[in-house]
Amino acid sequence: MKLTTNYLGLELKSPFVVGASPLGDDPDMAKRLEDCGASALVMHSLFEEQLTSESAALTALTESIEESYAEALSYFPESAEYALGPEDYLDHISRLKKRVSIPVIASLNGRTPGGWIGHAKLMEEAGADAIELNIYDVPTDQEESGAELEARVMEVISGVRGKVKIPFAVKLSPFYSSLPNLAKNIHLAGANGLVLFNRFYQPDLDIEDLNVEPKLFLSTSSELLLRLRWMAILHGKSPLSLALSGGVHKVHDAVKGVMAGADVLQIVSLILRHGPQSLETLIKDFTAWMQEHDYKDVAEMRGCLSHRNSPDPGAFERANYLRVLQLWKV
Numbered sequence: 001m002k003l004t005t006n007y008l009g010l011e012l013k014s015p016f017v018v019g020a021s022p023l024g025d026d027p028d029m030a031k032r033l034e035d036c037g038a039s040a041l042v043m044h045s046l047f048e049e050q051l052t053s054e055s056a057a058l059t060a061l062t063e064s065i066e067e068s069y070a071e072a073l074s075y076f077p078e079s080a081e082y083a084l085g086p087e088d089y090l091d092h093i094s095r096l097k098k099r100v101s102i103p104v105i106a107s108l109n110g111r112t113p114g115g116w117i118g119h120a121k122l123m124e125e126a127g128a129d130a131i132e133l134n135i136y137d138v139p140t141d142q143e144e145s146g147a148e149l150e151a152r153v154m155e156v157i158s159g160v161r162g163k164v165k166i167p168f169a170v171k172l173s174p175f176y177s178s179l180p181n182l183a184k185n186i187h188l189a190g191a192n193g194l195v196l197f198n199r200f201y202q203p204d205l206d207i208e209d210l211n212v213e214p215k216l217f218l219s220t221s222s223e224l225l226l227r228l229r230w231m232a233i234l235h236g237k238s239p240l241s242l243a244l245s246g247g248v249h250k251v252h253d254a255v256k257g258v259m260a261g262a263d264v265l266q267i268v269s270l271i272l273r274h275g276p277q278s279l280e281t282l283i284k285d286f287t288a289w290m291q292e293h294d295y296k297d298v299a300e301m302r303g304c305l306s307h308r309n310s311p312d313p314g315a316f317e318r319a320n321y322l323r324v325l326q327l328w329k330v
């Protein structure tokens with residue numbers, strides 16, 4: 001039984017990767033996750049705001065910083081509140097590389113082209129095997145068109161490509177007008193993979209205190225369906241590696257992710273909720289499922305239910321929407 005998979009050109013022992021989260025903050029935890037079968041580990045993100053706030057502070061000393069920018073900065077955590085500062089982050093890459101033998105993927109999180117992108121090079125020099133570039137943007141400006149926003153995304157991606165030789169994946173949100181076209185352009189801009197998807201941490205409204213409350217919930221399997229559809233649609237359309245992130249909790253979730261076309265499955269909430277042992281159990285169950293269903297390797301299973309390969313491609317499209325709505329009986 002072969003669980004091996006290729007992700008971003010890295011040969012991994014299985015498709016089970018620990019996704020970006022605080023799980024990589026402690027080298028002992030990283031080792032424990034490796035022992036439980038993790039085939040790679042994505043570190044939590046280093047944010048554009050962390051990298052630009054240092055230079056912004058310098059600018060503020062020499063010239064008057066724009067009022068609105070200063071206000072915007074105040075919404076972000078103080079530098080002491082980030083788990084690791086930019087320098088510590090690089091040291092932490094080396095610490096993890098010494099402690100585990102699985103690939104360590106550093107994560108850079110931002111939205112605008114700029115000097116902070118240079119940090120990708122430092123991550124490479126610190127020993128990262130790959131980078132995950134998380135482009136997390138919430139458009140609020142009605143003057144900026146989708147095309148302009150996507151052009152900015154491409155500028156960030158080609159900026160990173162220009163800095164590093166190691167592979168990198170782009171972690172996206174699902175809210176783009178044409179993901180297949182965006183994926184094609186992301187490949188042309190030099191990225192090696194896609195991670196589907198970022199979860200948006202939706203703020204709730206406090207209707208008594210009239211305030212906005214930031215909320216972070218761990219996922220459930222219900223988040224998988226959105227990923228499955230887009231994974232299936234993107235599978236086989238470009239040479240990009242595909243990682244599924246969001247909603248993998250049970251063996252059937254993992255099987256579906258691979259059948260839709262994922263090269264790897266990134267797991268976070270399951271492990272945060274139930275500990276590293278839950279990853280080991282998931283991998284065991286996945287292996288047993290493959291055996292019971294006579295799959296000799298993951299490659300045989302990958303993408304067998306993608307948009308291209310499934311017996312009913314319309315099920316991923318508008319046709320299914322019509323059918324589902326019309327067949328509902330009261």
Ligand SMILES: Cc1cc2nc3c(=O)[nH]c(=O)nc-3n(C[C@H](O)[C@H](O)[C@H](O)COP(=O)(O)O)c2cc1C
Pocket residue numbers: 019020021022043044045046107109134171197198199217218219220223245246247248266267268269270272
């Ligand atoms: C506590 C916590 C911290 C996270 N930190 C990051 C991060 O730093 N960078 C990032 O790209 N994603 C981060 N994520 C998102 C996860 O990598 C992942 O995309 C998301 O949790 C969906 O996967 P899951 O359903 O397995 O949890 C974080 C998630 C959680 C729960």
